[in-house]
Amino acid sequence: MDRYLIVSTDGHAGLLPEEYRPYVDPAYRDAFDATVAEEIAARAAREKDFLIQSFNDEWRRNNAGKLAAAWDSDLRLEVIDADGVAAEVLFPDGITERNAPPFGAGLGLKPWGVEPALQWAGARAHNRWIAEFCAQAPLRRIGVAIVPVLYDVDQAVAEVVWAHEHGLKGILIPAVTGEYAPYNHPKYYPVWRECEARGMVVHNHSGPTPEYDFSLPGAMGVFMVEFAWWAARPLWHLIFGGVFEHFPQLKYCLTEVSEFWVPSLLELMDVRASVKHTSGKLGDFRSNLTMKPSEYFDRNCWLGASALFDEGSTAVRKEIGLDNIMWGTDFPHPEGSWPHTREKMVRYMAGIPEDELTRMLSTNAIACYGLEGDADALNALASQIGPEKSLFVAEPAE
Amino acid sequence: MDRYLIVSTDGHAGLLPEEYRPYVDPAYRDAFDATVAEEIAARAAREKDFLIQSFNDEWRRNNAGKLAAAWDSDLRLEVIDADGVAAEVLFPDGITERNAPPFGAGLGLKPWGVEPALQWAGARAHNRWIAEFCAQAPLRRIGVAIVPVLYDVDQAVAEVVWAHEHGLKGILIPAVTGEYAPYNHPKYYPVWRECEARGMVVHNHSGPTPEYDFSLPGAMGVFMVEFAWWAARPLWHLIFGGVFEHFPQLKYCLTEVSEFWVPSLLELMDVRASVKHTSGKLGDFRSNLTMKPSEYFDRNCWLGASALFDEGSTAVRKEIGLDNIMWGTDFPHPEGSWPHTREKMVRYMAGIPEDELTRMLSTNAIACYGLEGDADALNALASQIGPEKSLFVAEPAE
Numbered sequence: 001m002d003r004y005l006i007v008s009t010d011g012h013a014g015l016l017p018e019e020y021r022p023y024v025d026p027a028y029r030d031a032f033d034a035t036v037a038e039e040i041a042a043r044a045a046r047e048k049d050f051l052i053q054s055f056n057d058e059w060r061r062n063n064a065g066k067l068a069a070a071w072d073s074d075l076r077l078e079v080i081d082a083d084g085v086a087a088e089v090l091f092p093d094g095i096t097e098r099n100a101p102p103f104g105a106g107l108g109l110k111p112w113g114v115e116p117a118l119q120w121a122g123a124r125a126h127n128r129w130i131a132e133f134c135a136q137a138p139l140r141r142i143g144v145a146i147v148p149v150l151y152d153v154d155q156a157v158a159e160v161v162w163a164h165e166h167g168l169k170g171i172l173i174p175a176v177t178g179e180y181a182p183y184n185h186p187k188y189y190p191v192w193r194e195c196e197a198r199g200m201v202v203h204n205h206s207g208p209t210p211e212y213d214f215s216l217p218g219a220m221g222v223f224m225v226e227f228a229w230w231a232a233r234p235l236w237h238l239i240f241g242g243v244f245e246h247f248p249q250l251k252y253c254l255t256e257v258s259e260f261w262v263p264s265l266l267e268l269m270d271v272r273a274s275v276k277h278t279s280g281k282l283g284d285f286r287s288n289l290t291m292k293p294s295e296y297f298d299r300n301c302w303l304g305a306s307a308l309f310d311e312g313s314t315a316v317r318k319e320i321g322l323d324n325i326m327w328g329t330d331f332p333h334p335e336g337s338w339p340h341t342r343e344k345m346v347r348y349m350a351g352i353p354e355d356e357l358t359r360m361l362s363t364n365a366i367a368c369y370g371l372e373g374d375a376d377a378l379n380a381l382a383s384q385i386g387p388e389k390s391l392f393v394a395e396p397a398e
Numbered sequence: 399m400d401r402y403l404i405v406s407t408d409g410h411a412g413l414l415p416e417e418y419r420p421y422v423d424p425a426y427r428d429a430f431d432a433t434v435a436e437e438i439a440a441r442a443a444r445e446k447d448f449l450i451q452s453f454n455d456e457w458r459r460n461n462a463g464k465l466a467a468a469w470d471s472d473l474r475l476e477v478i479d480a481d482g483v484a485a486e487v488l489f490p491d492g493i494t495e496r497n498a499p500p501f502g503a504g505l506g507l508k509p510w511g512v513e514p515a516l517q518w519a520g521a522r523a524h525n526r527w528i529a530e531f532c533a534q535a536p537l538r539r540i541g542v543a544i545v546p547v548l549y550d551v552d553q554a555v556a557e558v559v560w561a562h563e564h565g566l567k568g569i570l571i572p573a574v575t576g577e578y579a580p581y582n583h584p585k586y587y588p589v590w591r592e593c594e595a596r597g598m599v600v601h602n603h604s605g606p607t608p609e610y611d612f613s614l615p616g617a618m619g620v621f622m623v624e625f626a627w628w629a630a631r632p633l634w635h636l637i638f639g640g641v642f643e644h645f646p647q648l649k650y651c652l653t654e655v656s657e658f659w660v661p662s663l664l665e666l667m668d669v670r671a672s673v674k675h676t677s678g679k680l681g682d683f684r685s686n687l688t689m690k691p692s693e694y695f696d697r698n699c700w701l702g703a704s705a706l707f708d709e710g711s712t713a714v715r716k717e718i719g720l721d722n723i724m725w726g727t728d729f730p731h732p733e734g735s736w737p738h739t740r741e742k743m744v745r746y747m748a749g750i751p752e753d754e755l756t757r758m759l760s761t762n763a764i765a766c767y768g769l770e771g772d773a774d775a776l777n778a779l780a781s782q783i784g785p786e787k788s789l790f791v792a793e794p795a796e
């Protein structure tokens with residue numbers, strides 16, 4: 001084949017807030033009606049603090065007519081075909097963009113300022129919709145269910161089962177656990193067990209953080225320094241908590257946290273797990289591990305490498321592990337590669353050997369999400385829409 | 399001179415809790431009497447969760463008679479003479495060890511579970527004592543005042559003035575700000591201005607973190623991964639907040655956060671301050687900076703490199719900056735080098751050129767703390783007690 005198969009492991013899909021109504025359980029529709037306008041207004045207010053208005057206005061103007069691909073099935077296929085993408089992992093949206101599940105159940109998924117029952121209702125509404133959306137083009141869509149696992153483990157297990165039975169391939173859990181139990185708590189074992197048994201990939205995606213006061217000088221710089229740490233924080237809770245020891249087939253994916261710093265994180269975890277003199281006075285934290293933290297990462301974890309994938313990412317790809325990186329477009333966010341995906345891919349990946357690119361662009365994702373049965377059909381599609389391999393036979397541009 | 403001058407930038411000093419009574423403002427002595435036993439019991443309970451009892455018992459048994467050097471002036475001189483240390487920066491204690499200021503005003507200095515007025519009273523009690531302790535051997539003791547700056551900026555400024563007028567050389571501020579304003583808030587400018595004007599070094603020291611549930615599997619591993627991040631968090635608030643832009647002579651020191659990961663932190667801050675496409679939609683966070691974050695670090699910041707100083711630290715000393723590292727013993731903590739300071743220094747620093755060692759062991763600290771007037775006397779002392787330079791002329795041991 002003279003084209004690459006592209007499985008983007010970071011895409012977003014979701015309805016406009018008011019459109020979720022039919023997917024909300026009838027018991028929560030009154031609450032939906034009472035709050036949806038307020039949630040839209042709150043998100044708009046937040047957007048003013050958080051985003052450069054002119055930048056977003058221009059982005060939306062330039063891409064008018066295409067951004068509806070967040071929920072329009074036919075348009076989504078047209079857009080990703082043009083982008084060279086054969087299949088996509090689909091997360092919700094909702095930190096700033098307009099298509100967001102109700103009751104704070106979107107990508108942010110914070111465990112405060114919301115009723116657990118309502119956040120569950122919002123999550124289930126999105127899950128029902130994304131299952132339908134994926135069923136409209138099952139080869140092309142790898143759906144991720146929202147599972148606010150903090151509040152009720154039985155309900156979380158039931159939702160994993162439901163999601164798997166409805167064709168979804170993974171779950172998104174809250175990255176910030178607030179007052180709830182962190183992910184080294186054994187109470188979550190039933191969730192991990194169900195995910196392991198069904199091959200459901202557990203995800204955290206950048207975005208959720210504690211609150212920042214963006215009116216303060218440099219607050220956005222502080223956010224930039226910290227956002228990936230907050231998103232990645234469950235990783236070391238799972239590793240040091242022994243979760244991958246108990247569930248050795250469990251798959252965990254960190255998406256859009258940027259890659260250049262991950263080798264230093266792996267080193268940090270390994271050093272912290274091995275320091276002896278300086279940690280001699282502290283309690284035990286190694287007896288439940290049989291491997292180094294970086295070895296659990298290598299075996300159980302993946303990076304959904306999208307918006308922030310650049311020369312800093314490619315430089316460390318072998319330190320991270322060539323089998324642990326899965327590229328993505330982050331459609332439809334302005335920080336992603338769309339609508340210039342080919343150019344951006346070539347810019348940062350030209351010169352990388354074909355077998356390495358193949359892994360990062362598709363086969364790692366096929367293995368992670370268990371898509372082996374779809375591989376032939378995906379390759380057939382890629383032979384028509386994928387980016388030409390010849391584009392990548394060059395030195396990377398500066 | 400055939401010996402090195404050692405200025406340790408990490409030492410701890412403090413009274414046993416009950417001994418602070420005479421230093422507590424009379425208005426708070428009833429509160430002191432009502433709570434001191436309870437605080438001692440709470441610390442003992444915490445120690446059970448947090449420390450390996452047998453390790454600490456053995457440590458205390460082996461060093462019986464020497465640990466009183468935390469508060470006994472003559473004994474302290476005897477102990478550091480034997481350790482080859484000419485002068486020490488003196489922090490409070492109190493996360494786990496027994497000599498801790500009252501009202502949670504020790505090294506932990508958390509802004510929750512305590513009345514601000516009481517924490518201030520505890521801080522002032524320690525400051526009065528440490529000023530006396532330093533005055534008993536002013537050449538040998540570089541005292542740090544506790545300033546819980548979060549609650550009242552005017553009071554903080556007054557305490558900086560008091561501390562400076564009483565011979566102290568720096569302040570310790572809370573690392574974890576909780577519900578209070580983070581350090582990019584302009585409300586703190588008067589504190590930074592006063593510290594800059596008086597050459598008072600602002601410190602954070604590892605230890606303070608949010609609460610962990612150490613009964614959970616791997617919780618201590620999570621703590622180990624995170625403790626330095628929590629201690630260092632004020633750094634990027636100060637940098638991105640433009641504080642070093644407004645106060646270009648302000649000195650900031652991070653103590654006992656370990657060194658091997660600092661180059662990756664500097665890289666992280668620089669990348670986050672420079673990313674353009676991916677941060678294009680976000681609000682402004684660069685217009686208040688005229689330099690790269692790592693350049694502010696180089697100009698305004700130091701590392702108090704103590705307990706965790708090892709081959710990982712020496713390997714990155716040039717990446718961090720040879721003028722930004724100041725070695726320390728962490729006396730009297732078991733994770734520090736005492737009572738085997740010479741052996742530990744040689745183990746990790748043999749083979750490093752003399753001019754580099756001189757900077758890390760003394761001249762950087764002399765510059766940071768403004769001790770130029772004491773340099774001759776310190777060198778005279780070191781010529782008697784300092785470790786022989788010949789010990790370091792060798793390859794580092796494995």
